[in-house]
Amino acid sequence: MFICASKIQIMIEAHAIPVTKAERSRLPDISLENIPFGKYFTDHMLEADFVNGEWKNVEIKPYQPLVINPSLAAIHYGQSIFEGIKAYKNQAGEAFIFRPYDNFKRFNISAERMQMPAVPEDIFIEGMRQLVELDKNWIPARKDHSLYIRPFMFATDEMIGVRPAETYKFMIILSPTGPYYAAPMKIYVEEKYTRAAPGGIGYAKAAGNYGASMFVTAEAKKQGYDQVLWTDVHEHKYVQEIGTMNVFFIIGDTAVTPDLSSQTILAGVTRASVMTILNDMGLRVEEKPVPIDMLIAAYQKGQLREVFGTGTAATVSLIRALKYKDTVMQFDTEQWTVTPAIKERLDAIREGRVEDIHGWMFKV
Ligand code: COI
Numbered sequence: 001m002f003i004c005a006s007k008i009q010i011m012i013e014a015h016a017i018p019v020t021k022a023e024r025s026r027l028p029d030i031s032l033e034n035i036p037f038g039k040y041f042t043d044h045m046l047e048a049d050f051v052n053g054e055w056k057n058v059e060i061k062p063y064q065p066l067v068i069n070p071s072l073a074a075i076h077y078g079q080s081i082f083e084g085i086k087a088y089k090n091q092a093g094e095a096f097i098f099r100p101y102d103n104f105k106r107f108n109i110s111a112e113r114m115q116m117p118a119v120p121e122d123i124f125i126e127g128m129r130q131l132v133e134l135d136k137n138w139i140p141a142r143k144d145h146s147l148y149i150r151p152f153m154f155a156t157d158e159m160i161g162v163r164p165a166e167t168y169k170f171m172i173i174l175s176p177t178g179p180y181y182a183a184p185m186k187i188y189v190e191e192k193y194t195r196a197a198p199g200g201i202g203y204a205k206a207a208g209n210y211g212a213s214m215f216v217t218a219e220a221k222k223q224g225y226d227q228v229l230w231t232d233v234h235e236h237k238y239v240q241e242i243g244t245m246n247v248f249f250i251i252g253d254t255a256v257t258p259d260l261s262s263q264t265i266l267a268g269v270t271r272a273s274v275m276t277i278l279n280d281m282g283l284r285v286e287e288k289p290v291p292i293d294m295l296i297a298a299y300q301k302g303q304l305r306e307v308f309g310t311g312t313a314a315t316v317s318l319i320r321a322l323k324y325k326d327t328v329m330q331f332d333t334e335q336w337t338v339t340p341a342i343k344e345r346l347d348a349i350r351e352g353r354v355e356d357i358h359g360w361m362f363k364v
Helices: 073-077 100-113 121-134 207-211 214-222 269-280 292-300 338-350
Strands: 005-011 018-022 044-051 054-062 080-082 085-089 095-098 146-155 168-177 185-189 227-231 239-242 246-251 254-257 284-287 304-311 315-324 327-330 361-363
Touching (some): 018 044, 018 121, 044 121, 054 121, 073 146, 080 100, 080 207, 095 121, 100 121, 100 146, 100 269, 214 227, 239 246, 246 269, 246 292, 254 269, 269 284, 269 304, 269 315, 269 338, 292 304, 292 315
Parallel strands (some): 185 315, 254 284
Antiparallel strands (some): 005 018, 044 054, 085 146, 095 361, 146 168, 227 239, 246 304, 304 315, 315 327
């Protein structure tokens, strides 16, 4: 059900974007407790159009369906990218967005790779700020809950010739959410299918990267695994990333994560934040190629202590099993110390319980 817009156009501050407010908030109809990821959306959304080489028609309006033509270019050839960001409330009830500039930069890196126009800061960041401010009552004030922010852009040419589109739509929608992966996960190390190859679009947050993963993840699920850990295209030997997350291994007193040099891995903002937190905690962090054989050898020697994934949606997610061919590495996550400490540190920063020494929280 969608709420009709009031006819009143309001400006929420000096250089503000025009806002049409929903006549009635849907918030009272929804419980913000243990809310599933990506199922509910707030009262408003942001929309902007790229037409004739410039961004125009920037506006915030009630969340509503789009009317599209069947020839819409994005549907046919996949010029479609997105980001994932989260907003939190601190103890005083003030709203903050976690590292939005990092996602803004990555969004435009994805745009360049997909031959799409860059979105300017005043639309991406300021638009997001104003949208979150308007719908800040939707930020759940509960542990492991947040407001997930989904900026995205897609080609809107009504034309099925294969060429970069000339027109695009940029949008931001907001979705209150609880934990993405509620329990520690079982991961299948993939040695047949590939997510990304050097020279491809692995480093871009392109919709097609996720579409291409569905079949493979479904196959892993049939075998009782939650997600796939992708490996390199040449030898299926070097691990890359898991479904919606980057991956870390605690080996002895070192945290190891695959490096980004082959451009097959998404440069996660949570990944970067966790590396900083690990440094703050005094652990050595190594970004390097990570062969599966090295992980198995470390496991067999009892040195592979903890394995976890990081992502905006997933935050920090524990991994209780890794299967590669006939080897299953199992972990007793109850005994872990490092991963829970990282998660707690990140949560504390996001919820404003400790000082934000790295300047990650952007006040709305
Ligand atoms: C995110 O963490 O924002 C992601 O991209 C995962 C999403 C596809 C659910």
